[in-house]
Amino acid sequence: MKPKDDNSKNAETFNVSRRDFLKSASVGGLVTAVTSAAEIEAQTPGPRVIGPGEVPVQLNVNGKRIDLRIEPRVTLLDALRMRADLTGNKRGCDRGVCGACTMIVDGRTVYSCSTLAIEVQGKKIRTVDGLADGGKLHSVQQAFCDADATMCGFCTPGFVMATVGFLERYPNATQEQLRKGLDGNICRCGTFNRVFEAAMKAKGVSRG
């Protein structure tokens, strides 16, 4: 289960923030979620067993093919950061909460720290490293620079990717929806107001 996905999926209708969800999530609710995941699993043929040793993995990252030999347990984030020197996206919590690892896979934002590399073979993976067009920043990146939406900058790549992913899917999002859409990322320095300002500005730019 990719919380990030679920978050974006409901972007136009949802009105429960990550925090509200955490506050209200009951044990019953979690059990339900696990059960339905298991049901989906039961309907598909038995999984092919690979690993635990290294296996060949082919990834399509920022339009380029990357061939790796990695253990199946290696996450998408770690595969790219430690085996392909694509270090733009960061690891903050390593548990799919802080969003510093946010990448876009087949058009949807995912927490790459909680996504296995072997799961996303054959999919189009976009990381912050490939977002700018050569020397020209993406409009979201430029808006972040203009608004001083970075401080230490460690969460910034994740916020940039979350903003890009959200605005590509929901170019006409309202302020409130945009706020909810960025609820899956955490900044400790406290750049939120300026990230929001940047995201709103970028929204205007991308809509032309």
Add this chain to the structure above:
Amino acid sequence: MAEPQAPQNPQNAQGAVSGLAKKWAWPEKPALLGTPVKRLDGPDKVTGRAKYTFDINRPGMIYGKMVRSPYPHARIVSIDLSDAQKLPGVKAALALKETGAELMYQGDPIAGVAADTEERARDAARLVKVQYEVLTQVALMDRAMAPDAPQVFKGGNTRAGQSQENGDLDAGFKQASHVIEQTYSTHVITHVCMETHGSVCEWDGNKLTVWSSTQGVFAIAQQMAQGLGIPQTDIRVITQYMGGGFGSKTQVGSEGIMCAKLAKAAGVPVKLMLDRKEEHLDTGNRPSATAHVKAGVSADGRLTSFDGESWGTGGAGAGANFPLPYIYDFPNRRRTHKDVYTNTGQQRPMRAPGHPQGSFLTEILMDELADSVNLDPVQFRIKNSPPLAPNAMWRSYFDEAAKLFGWDKRHPTGDRTAGPIKTGFGCAANQWGGGGRGGSARCEITPDGAVAIKAGTQDIGTGTRTIVAMVTAETLGLPVSAVTPMIGDTMYPACGASGGSTTAASVMPPIRLAAGQALDALCGRVAPALAVDASTLVASNGRIHVRDNPSKGMAWKDACRLLGTEMIATDAPWQNGLSSTGTSGVQFAEVSVDVETGIVKVKRVLVMQDCGLLVDKLTAESQCYGGVIGSLNFALYEDRILDRNTGQMVNPNMEWYLLAGMSDIPQIEVHIKQQPERGVIGIGEPPTVSTAAAIACAVRNATGATIRRLPLTPQTVLEALNAAQKAGGAQ
């Protein structure tokens, strides 16, 4: 990092000012200073090109991992590294502690391993067999303080501090028409730096290069030298980018020393970054603070007396002092403090150490006292603030900020409107020393007109790199883009650690002086060419020219060409006269409280803050935004929660250690008050001091229930509302 401080001397008393510092006093009409300049490294950060320690991948590099105590208190019976060493891919395994060693907190380091992948390093760490004798723990403060508590720490679980007393307590209480006696407390929080602590260590013979996620490259070099027993001159520390420190990253830590030792043992570079759990357990925290206070106020609203007994825990053998009472004038006061030692990780300075605690404890009391004599909280604070001084502007700021905030719309304590959503206003003050001394810098100008400014400081996210370039550019009359700031490396002139809001005040003066002297040298070359006296020359708009006659001069590049094959390189130490210490500020908050669920939402916060001479308006404002949000987290969300039975942390992660997300962020309005005549001071700490208190006061104003402890979780709020209802205080 500054420790909790007493109020500063109101005047800047830093000693005599040299002729050089007078010559290069800050300009009266600056071209750049005080304007909003975009962060120079913004493009590197938004593209992912910025290389943090965590991003450094060296040829042949392997990965390190620590082994730590799962218990708050235990003794090591045995350590067996052999299974870990046998695991394929493992290159080194080293014990840090010996058999028989006592482990004093969960996360106390025991050993380290290194393997060719991070996954295998984790496997190897799990294969290190440690046998423990589990000992009785006192992880929780109330347990450590209990009369029958096992005395875990040598000399006892508590350490009494000095008692401070001024004036005549009894006389003060006799003057009081109302006396309030209550207990107030704040909790332990952790720094939660987005980039965890750690380093990459690479040896070349006896020379060591360390990429460290640190707030102080020179501090790390010094501590590494000490820990490894090698000369500091053999160590180079590099920190081009670092992902947050907040006071916790001025220490090399056991993980830093272990990383260097593993790299030596394995013969290849090692990267050792902590995981999120280790980060919560062993890289510092903000100590708790509790105070039992008796305070009196006279019928005309003057504070008369304060008698406070306080305690707090900074973990295993560490202090937990904080300023109390905070800011306001109690003519008669007594305060006794004791530190409580617990089986938890040691505290480290956290953004404005001690002040957020002292602020919360005092400001809630102030609102209770104001109500007791039916005075408006702002008027009450103005009445009882210290006299106006450059570093004590509260009387003026409270008045001005209240107007900007719309304080006249505040209702008396307890929102009487119908429905479950109650709103309220609150306010609080802050102070901080800031200032700083001891930095140094080098300015280089080459014949092609290029300018480099070198200083062994570091940018911890505050924008240091940008203001280093701004001050150089201002001094040389150039655009910021013409200057290359070179920082974050012990190869550059020594600077102190970035903590306690000291960086700007300790680094900008030497930069100003180094650049000023470089310009003097350049003018010495230009003067003969223009047939004028060098002392008549100034630099502005990319030209060197005669003062008051811009047409008599030459372009910067032409001037530099006169250097021929030489370059200018000037070094300068920090000097008096360009910086000060002591800031003051106030904050106002508006909250809404759902009295059915206990959920608090902060709607808006107003910041009024000074920092002496403003350097970069944009990044200074960002510090205020960040300070407010940090303090909001402290007030409402974050909390290090320990299991009452095992003493282990139950939320050493980011899903149950709650931090605000985008939907939790209020509208924030920042007003920076300029005091250019005071020179540079610093603005990192003060904005994070008072938001929590302002929020808590606003919650009290909204609900009529007084909550005397943080965090203001829904449960705490509901409990307070129920208690108030029983007492007949709230509707």
